[in-house]
Amino acid sequence: MRERHSAQHRRRTREFEAFVAGAGGRLLHAATLLTAEAPDANPRALRLLTAALAQTYARWQRLRGEDPYDRTRQELAARFARTAWRGRRPALPGVPGPRPGTGLLARLTPQERLILVLRLYEGVAEEQTAAMTGLPVDRVRAICARAVAAMRSTPATPKAAP
Secondary structure (H helix, E strand, C coil): CHHHHHHHHHHHHHHHHHHHHHHHHHHHHHHHHHHCCECCECHHHHHHHHHHHHHHHHCHHHHCCCCHHHHHHHHHHHHHHHHHCCCCCCCCCCCCCCCCCCCCCCCCCHHHHHHHHHHHHCCCCHHHHHHHHCCCHHHHHHHHHHHHHHHHHCCCCCCCCC
16 A cells, blocks of 8 residues: 555656646746746745645646646736735835846736736636636736736836946
8 A cells, every 4th residue: 555655656746747847937937927026036936936836736636637737827826916916015225025026027016917927928818817816807808908008118128238
């Protein structure tokens, strides 16, 4: 009995490791976009992804027939929404706390980032995005349009000359 359980555990671990090897990069990029961190300095995104992957691994046996990528993406979005929508404000200079994002989507609100990443980067349908976020479909559509307009109207910060 113990050998059978051990073999199942090893198989489960190998399957999960293969999943992370294949999908980890894309999931990390999505987490980095959500947290609005720079791609080379993204500790919040790494923590967010690690927590989402840990939850996926804990449910791995029950995922039979489900897409593990979709499940992890849902967990990533839910965790981001729980932490980002609590009204956290960017830290002030000299005051300890979370730093404002410096990434591509930093000028958007957390809600706009979540909707934009799900809809445009991940290609999730409006109805699914609405279900994942608990918002009406019309609201998802409006937030996505507002976020796209904000990204188009605000020029990216120019890089300093060396």
